[in-house]
Amino acid sequence: MTLATPAGLSRRGLLAAFAATAITAAPTYSSAAGFLRGSGDIRRINMFNQRTGENIDMIYWIDGEYIKPALTQINYFMRDWRQDEAKNIDTRTIDIITASHSLLDVTEPYMLLSGYRSPKTNQLLRSRSRGVAKNSLHMVGQAADLRLKSRTVSQMAKAAASCSAGGVGKYSRSNFVHMDCGPVRSWGG
Template sequence: MNRRYFLGVSLSAMAAPVLAKRPAERPRALSLHHMHTDERISVVYREGDHYKRSALQQLNFFLRDFRTGDTMPMDPQLLDILYDVKASLGDTEARYEILSAYRSPKTNAMLRAEGHGVARNSMHLYGQAIDIRFPDLAPSHIRDAAVALGRGGVGYYPSSNFVHVDTGNVRVWKS
């Protein structure tokens, strides 16, 4: 074997493999109905790996503390959890019904004083939690889908007909 043959074989063997293109991910959109304000929103909040600033600002306002009007930047990972839960359920065309999202310190303190069982250091205070349901699904289906993701906390409140999801440590509870 001569040197040219060896180099030719070696170089062709080291040619970069042709990689399949990753299929373009569909834009991530959410459709929400706030049960206390009766507002509705449908918005594409993420395209590929990029969150859309204007959409996040719309969602921050939409998910505000409805009692005080205060806003907080919502954790984009929370939005991703909502998107992934709905995607895993697959068969619902309904909007999420939002019962609580951002909660100001004033509102949180008032709810604690009234005995609503809210945590003193609730993740709602930091824009990292949301209480949800779908009009056409039992909350247990939403709970199961959220738990299967293995991301954040999932609280199940069957008597109040909602599920809490957050971006904290992975944990599950029932109230």
């Protein structure tokens, strides 16, 4: 099947435009997925932010390349909502989130508890909890705290750890898993 595109718009441009508009879980995504499946390797991120009420369900990587408009949307989605500040999220962290989600074989989106944190927000959280690192990787856009209703903290941590790509922290009492693209290590219980 050949997809007709307007003059001057490449297939990649069309896909980038699609990805940039899919910030919310659009009902048309399921029909587009059939087309994309045959076009090569894709990476898709699916998350919900209870604090802001926002959803993100989009393809951000296709045929070996990141889609810049999609990354811009991810950066905004993972912003410090307390300060309304965004930072570039390290693509390695996005890939770890996506890979671990895929390994869990769920359709439920990850619930994002914390992505980027400004130094001001990190200091605020440190004043409330001993579990917040002074030099947190959240402050450089390299970490995320995530939750799933349908999987345990141990299941999520095991999936993230199997990526062998960064740090994995289990926070069973608070029911979330920390994933980052720093040195490979694990902690928590």
